[in-house]
Amino acid sequence: MIRMKTSILAVVLALASGFTSATDYHCSRHYGDNMPCAQLIGDLVPSGFGLRFPPDRFEIVLIAGTGSYNDGGATGFAMAGVAPRGRNMLPATVHTEFFQLPAPASDTTMSEAEQDYLRRAVVLSLKRLGYITHAGNLLLDDFVYSTETHWVPQKKCEWVSHDMGFNNVAGPVLSYSEECN
């Protein structure tokens, strides 16, 4: 009997360690600068994320860009979402953050803004999926302008967009359809 209990305990422990090791995540960055994902958003991804979105099948996708103007100001955008891994897929649901920087905007301030807004986009994206860390909650305390867009292909080149608007408060549901070539 003791041996059986030991075996059951061993199986439970093995399963638990298996689940624990699955609490990783994969992340890919596109455009923008190249700070490693783990360094950028590691504190925003809770340990349970990898259980539902195994890193061998899903990835957190980050897309960002900044541009500067002749008057010294700058503007940029940052997107985050979750997509199947390894297919270069655009996430079906994307959180997009926009920002403007007054002059003088340097490469450093633009890069910092990009990182900051990517983090905000990640927090909102993960929050929608039911995951939030303490660091994420602190970020949400700030006012954030965000658009949340669901892209649901109905047929080829037809989709539905649901723009969440300010502070993730639901806005109008917009439908778009397009007959493709």
Next chain:
Amino acid sequence: MAKQWIAVLLMAGAMWNAEAVDFNCSGRLPDMAGVRCDTLVGDLVTKRFKEKYPASTYQIVLMADSAYYDDGSMSGYVLAGLAPQAGDQYPDDPMVIQFREPQALKGQALFNREKALIRSAVNDLMRELGVVAMASKKK
């Protein structure tokens, strides 16, 4: 006789389709509801592009979005790139143009602004891919 007519119709249909699908294009364009990619940028897609990046394999991906700020200004971006035809993929090395306006643009004005920038990005893309139209010979 009927079979011959069916064959002729099938051939005609195939030729019509071949003519219609000479490039693929998909977009995520929340400010441009209902717009067709081919009418948006079709005239900018060069013959060399269509030859080098056949519609069976590649597509042009267009993206655009914008946001408004409390001070009445706005900013946004447009993006044009090349991606595999299959799936909803992001392009590897797209042309990205960002814009800002001290006074928010809405409706047709925003549509026109994004349209102009998307067309500019597609022109840049053709140049980047080395498929700009050959200059016509001077007579």
